[in-house]
Amino acid sequence: MDGDGLRLNMNGLDYLILALYFVTVLGVGFAARRAIRTSVDFFLSGRSLPAWVTGLAFVSANLGALEIIGMAANGAQYGVMTVHYYWIGAVPAMVFLGIVMMPFYYGSKVRSVPEYLRLRFNRPTHLLNAISFAVAQVLIAGVNLYALALVMQALLGWPLWTAIVVGAAIVLAYITIGGLSGAIYNEVLQFFVILAGLIPVTVIGLVKVGGWNGLMDAVGDTKLGEAGLHAWQDTGSTANPLGAHWIGIVFGLGFVLSFGYWTTNFAEVQRALSAKNMSAARRTPIIAAYPKLFIPLVTVIPGLVALVTVKGLGAESGDLQYNNAIPLLMRDLLPNGVLGVAVTGLLASFMAGMAANVSGFNTVFTYDIWQAYIRRDRSDEYYLRVGRWATVAAVVIGIGTAFIAAGFSNIMNYIQALFSVFNAPLFATFIIGMFWKRMTALAGFWSLLLGTLVSLSLYLLYKGGVIDFNSDLEESFWGAGLAFVTAVVVAAIVTPLTSPKRDEELRGLVYGMGGVDLKGDVLAGDAAWYRSPVLLGLIAVALAALFYIPVF
């Protein structure tokens, strides 16, 4: 490896803070065990959680390693434009999920996102999506695990395989024992620990560069220059740090990529399905949108601070890669004590990401593959056991894929990009199916399959050097957009040629067919105006727009 350049000077008290965290996380898993008796308790927390818990878990499930490390790296590399990933690339989609789509997901009582496809379309569509989701989750879990091990190796000097096994064992223990409640409760805890770790780095970083104004002046003098301080200014062409036109940002990132990820990714949606009633389920992604608005403060700002203060940042390899922006600042600025908290926060983020993948996998594997196609009509206890074994299998396969990822330095980026491309045709199929009752089961299947094949081929042609794009990002905009259009066209052609489903089969699944009850299970307090999903959602979108003003 690259030597000891990143090694942190952790002392006994730092390790005490880290150990305290590990013990707490395991304790939460054990304590959640007594609340599990049925399979729904295990996979969906018995649909009993309050909105603030599911909302914070929703945002935490996305705060994985690749997110924190990656967004700070983007901050250093592309500057303020990185905020697009949050304000236009996440918040609107989260609000849309809560206001428009959640009534169909939660109201139909489906237990997973693929299961919605089984009810709305047919079993082939369902199986296709269930298998691709399951495979994606174990691969991404492996990538998260590998990234966790890399950080532990660089910062703490742990051997790679020790770090992989320790990280995997902890996640395995708390999910196998505590089920989704164990995962979600830990995600809420992780959310706060991650913030407690990142805020001190940001604050001291800002002090070092002379506050916000000092940072702005200093960034102007770096290789990023003045362009690094504006989100929209130069987007009339692609001559900006991100290399993206505003049309690409709005439609590619803001619409197809982000709606594809946030609204159909079961690892996220599962958190909302575990909420205690319809109102709480709808508020889940919207409550998550508020922290999401502010997270760039603790990722993009440290990225910029690192760009200004760390000489030579942005090397192709070695310790000075952009990805090390946050670890480098931790090394340079944090004394023992907050250093321990920051390391704990970083490890917490890796675990949150991996736990989301694993808990999404075990549910889809058990309900959508095992129960639907392999062993039907067994007792509920049987499926609960299958779920526990599926968790073990997911983590073991995750360890395997972590070692595969270790062998290919770039494979993690490829896998990540690849599966972001899978989401676009899925979103297209969902959104047409939800709003066009005439769309037939066969149309659903062919839309999903052909849309996926188109985006996959474009990706492989790009990687094979047959087709050229300015950047990976530009390829993913085009791949997602093309897949979306393909799915729409296929649906429009196949639907008139095949026979539709009967109206009563679509109740609660399709807009305008009835069967969705928004008020049926409300609790006394849910009628308060500040718990209105629509109002909360609109405020979040308005804030996202306002936040752009100072960095236009």
Place this chain on the structure above:
Amino acid sequence: MSNDGQPAQDPLIDEAQAEQRRSAAARLFDIRRVIGGLFVAYGVIVTLIGVFDSRAEIDKAEGVRINLWAGLTMLVFGLLMLLWQWWRPAEAPAPNEQQPDA
């Protein structure tokens, strides 16, 4: 009570819904206690470290007594979580939400 009626039926989902009667979810503990507890512990540890920080450590953090400030903030946050739980304990969930149309 809506006039929308019930969503479409599915045997697998109905089975899972029927099992909900046995659900033990009501026995789940309150996460606020754990968050509060961990942050109070972190707050105490980091504040104490901050009280005894040497000049070198304060200089490393650009002259900010970051351990002291971060420790006190975490302590207050932890206490607020515990206070919130004490102030507004989790409402006991409805005994059974599976009752046919109340």
